[in-house]
Amino acid sequence: MGDELKNVVGSEEPLIFRNHLKWNILRWNVEQWKELFKFDNGGKIVVREGRIVCSQTPTWERNTVEKLIGVEEFFDVFSSSHNLTTESWLYFDYKQISSCLNEASCSKLDISWSDVGFPERSAKDSTVWIGTVGAHTPCHVDTYGCNFVAQIYGRKRWLLFAPSETEHMKPVRVPYEESSVYSSYNFFRGCAEFPSVKDAIMVDLDPGDVLFVPKGWWHYVENLSSAISVNTWIPLESDDESRIKESLVKYFVHSALKDMEKSEVELLLNPNEDDLCTIPEQRILQELKWCVEQFKPTLRCPTDRDGVKLYQSRRIVKTPIKEIQLKQNAPHKCDIELSSSVANLSSERLNIIKSFCHPDVIDIVAKKYLQLN
Ligand SMILES: O=C(O)CCC(=O)C(=O)O
Ligand SMILES: [Fe+2]
Numbered sequence: 001m002g003d004e005l006k007n008v009v010g011s012e013e014p015l016i017f018r019n020h021l022k023w024n025i026l027r028w029n030v031e032q033w034k035e036l037f038k039f040d041n042g043g044k045i046v047v048r049e050g051r052i053v054c055s056q057t058p059t060w061e062r063n064t065v066e067k068l069i070g071v072e073e074f075f076d077v078f079s080s081s082h083n084l085t086t087e088s089w090l091y092f093d094y095k096q097i098s099s100c101l102n103e104a105s106c107s108k109l110d111i112s113w114s115d116v117g118f119p120e121r122s123a124k125d126s127t128v129w130i131g132t133v134g135a136h137t138p139c140h141v142d143t144y145g146c147n148f149v150a151q152i153y154g155r156k157r158w159l160l161f162a163p164s165e166t167e168h169m170k171p172v173r174v175p176y177e178e179s180s181v182y183s184s185y186n187f188f189r190g191c192a193e194f195p196s197v198k199d200a201i202m203v204d205l206d207p208g209d210v211l212f213v214p215k216g217w218w219h220y221v222e223n224l225s226s227a228i229s230v231n232t233w234i235p236l237e238s239d240d241e242s243r244i245k246e247s248l249v250k251y252f253v254h255s256a257l258k259d260m261e262k263s264e265v266e267l268l269l270n271p272n273e274d275d276l277c278t279i280p281e282q283r284i285l286q287e288l289k290w291c292v293e294q295f296k297p298t299l300r301c302p303t304d305r306d307g308v309k310l311y312q313s314r315r316i317v318k319t320p321i322k323e324i325q326l327k328q329n330a331p332h333k334c335d336i337e338l339s340s341s342v343a344n345l346s347s348e349r350l351n352i353i354k355s356f357c358h359p360d361v362i363d364i365v366a367k368k369y370l371q372l373n
Contacts, residue, residue: 005117008212009146009234014160015212016203017116024110025152026207033130033153033228034075036108040101044068047092050135054191057184058138060175061270064091078226081132089134089223097230098124113232116148116210126230131223139169139183139220143242145233147213151205154227159187160201163216166359168195173357174350176253177270178246181359187220205229240295245366247288249357250276254284256353267350292373 008015037045048064069090077090097106106123113121129137139159149158161169170184186192204224205211213219215236257265257277269276355361 005115008116009214009236011212012214014201014203014214014217016205017210017212019206019208020210021115021150021208023112023150023152028153030075030079034071036101036105037075038071040105041071043071045071045074045092045100047074047090049088049090051088052086052134054189055186056192058182058186059136059188060138060182061272062175062266066271078130078132081226086132086134089132089136091129091131091135093129093131093135093137095128097126097128100128111150111230113148116212118148118232118234121232121234123230126232128228128230130228132226133223134188135227136188136220136222139185139187139218140180141166141169141171141183141216141218142233143179143181143246144215144239145235146215147231147233149205149211149213149229149231151207151209151211152228152230153207154223154225156205156227156229157222157224158201158203158205158211158213159220160203160213161195161197161218163218165195165197165218168197169218170195171359172354173249173253174268174354175270176249176268176276176357177273178250180270183218183220188222240291241366243291244288244295244370245359245362247284247291248365248369249362251281251284251288252356253353254279254281256349260349264347264349267347268353292370295370 046066046068048061049067050059050064053059067090074090074092081089097109097111101109101123109123111123111126112119113125139161141163171181172184173181175182183195185195187194203211215238253268254276257268260268265274265277
């Protein structure tokens with residue numbers, strides 16, 4: 001079974017493994033989570049607070065407020081948030097488990113991806129997402145790897161769009177974040193304009209479920225209740241090419257930052273990229289050079305590099321695993337009023353950057369650039 005499962009990374013369709021996991025942490029109550037995080041973080045963690053609002057543009061990370069909050073208080077809000085009657089959501093999101101828990105605590109989490117064919121991956125190769133109802137991540141595509149997502153607590157909704165729908169997703173690199181291409185659409189509660197995609201896959205995950213997200217699939221993710229999930233991104237051989245493209249985007253965004261006002265920089269960068277301003281150009285060029293050297297397809301043979309195992313994503317025609325169960329058309333507009341208080345992201349400068357960093361343009365630039373090397 002184990003090896004067969006590994007073939008899942010070759011699937012071109014998302015897959016759901018319902019009620020697949022038997023991890024002990026699935027049975028943990030909120031008090032146990034509280035104890036775990038309280039112990040390692042001096043009793044406090046940094047979370048993001050977002051307003052529950054329907055607007056045309058997504059709630060970018062920049063439009064949320066970072067809050068240092070007591071672990072106790074956070075989990076108390078977590079336990080009492082059941083529906084969208086609150087005015088805001090809290091999200092302790094995108095946290096590498098090894099960066100917020102020490103080794104002893106990590107080992108209390110019996111996370112093993114052997115259940116999907118990757119026994120060498122555990123809590124330390126995983127990322128955790130803990131949020132109240134309404135906490136969400138704007139629709140995006142991750143440029144590297146494929147993804148296994150395990151639902152641990154509560155219910156979470158995933159909307160998935162195939163790579164072939166990219167032209168309908170209005171892709172943008174502003175806000176810029178390495179490895180994420182965002183869609184300009186806001187899917188929060190399905191409240192804004194909806195793209196004219198042929199179909200979207202909507203799947204609600206419950207504890208014990210595992211979702212496989214193939215490389216290149218767009219996703220919008222929202223907590224339908226207070227929820228905890230963990231995921232692991234599996235590096236793929238095709239990431240080498242993506243790394244070159246990401247490097248070119250980084251070079252361009254970095255160049256555009258020169259002479260920019262702080263307020264404009266804030267519109268351009270996702271907060272986790274703020275230090276891009278301080279990186280010397282030379283370092284970005286070196287990174288690009290390194291990426292190109294790695295990408296000599298004819299010269300490369302081994303799959304083990306820098307301790308990271310890379311997986312070849314071969315197309316599998318029929319998978320032995322249950323296919324996604326809920327395939328629906330995209331939800332319709334909801335009738336919540338559109339907010340008028342959305343930051344206006346479009347200035348001439350930002351639109352130029354958006355155009356130059358559009359994935360279609362970067363595809364051509366990368367091709368031309370490689371011809372020169
Ligand atoms: O759970 C979320 O909010 C986002 C998860 C995500 O984007 C991912 O796992 O790639
Ligand atoms: Fe993602």
